[in-house]
Amino acid sequence: MKPTRFIDSANCAIEGILYTARTQKHMRNHFLAALVVLIATLFLHVTALEFILLTLSVSFVLFAELMNTAVEVVVDLVSPEYHPLAKIAKDTAAGAVLVAAIGTAVMGYLILSHYIFPVYKEMLGMIGTPTEMGTLVSILIVVIVVIIIKTRTSRGTPLQGGLPSGHAALAFSIATSVSLNTKDPMVSILTIALATMVSHSRLLLNIHSLREVVLGALTGTGITLAVLLLFKVAG
Template sequence: MDILERCDIMGDSRNKWKNIGVTEKFNVAFEGIFETIRTERHMKFHCFCTIIIFILSLFLDIGKNEALAIIISVSLIWIAELFNTAIESCVDMVTEKYHPLAKRAKDIAAGAVLITAINALFVGYIVFEKKIVLNMKDMFYLMKSSYQHTVLSIFVLIIVIVICIKAISGKGTALRGGFPSGHSALATSILTLVTSQTNNPKIFFLTLVLTILVIHSRIEGKIHTFFETMVGAFLGWAVTYLILVIVNL
């Protein structure tokens, strides 16, 4: 395939992009991110580090300026890695043979990722150096004294884990379908939270019925398989139970 044919294909792709709906554009954008996570080992590592940084930022006493610095640094790493992957794909599309300019393009793109990673390391060190030790006790006190913070943290963590697993497994989109079922995870999380707060069997069974209805609706609507909903349900229970145990230590 020569360059002109490739340009025609790119032109057709741009026309198709203009004609799709807003929701589909979001799905396409998410798919680009997921594809990078699935195929690039470095992006998997960035995803893991992002989860760790998010958890630390959520529980530690971080000011607005520090939070903004972390958000910008993490975003820059993701953006640089996405551009790096895109540049590598474009170079490989044009030529599969060794060429000095192709090597130069890939090396420069990799250098951009390296700079953003070093910047993030410095920012993380400056922000978390003393706060991890000094605020560890305050974090557990906040979790124990404020049930709302605990619940919010659990929900956010479950959503992040589900999206990352979907990206790695390559099934479904961030908002619909795939492995595992996010709705089932949140439903069983709520069931676990309610169970931990009440001794009334009527409330427990009512919440259990609602949880089963949520899981059944995902299967009945053919959005998820039985296995996907069961894995999601186990994930929601496991994350919620683990955090509740840590908070109550």
């Protein structure tokens, strides 16, 4: 029955939000991202206008996810069995969430990058500029260490599976080297994003577990940082 009191309507709305957060992993991720953004605004001291724009963007993503869940529930109610039109309805609703998320990401980048990038660039500058030889040696050491670890664990093959993920280690080693050589925050973020995509592909292909990928990423990043810092000190 349709609620007649405002408090009853509010309770129904809250129940819908709680149901979505409880059943939809993406909604929980959106809430977590919103929490991170809100905390960041406090530390970065953004302007009132920037805070309003960020709040509207985050609210739009949450709204789109709520509508997506509503569409999915209605489609399942009307068409419990598979139907091409039901798939189109669900895919379109999910596409709306993706569009909203991309728009919010762009808005967040345009606002927060002005506060974060200068600090990030300063941190990269504090490490110093590695030598060309140091960059090459660090990548080779990462490859050798991965091979040694794979030999000791006797899991998978040299190019597929095993602990740690060689693809993740090498990808993050290169991303670390590029970040320190360019000292450009945008280039650094893009290369790290690319390394993350390479690592994620190993999970999608069921070649590595999450533990193996994370260990590979840490191995590549840690060894590269250590070698480049040593070369900087030696120089």
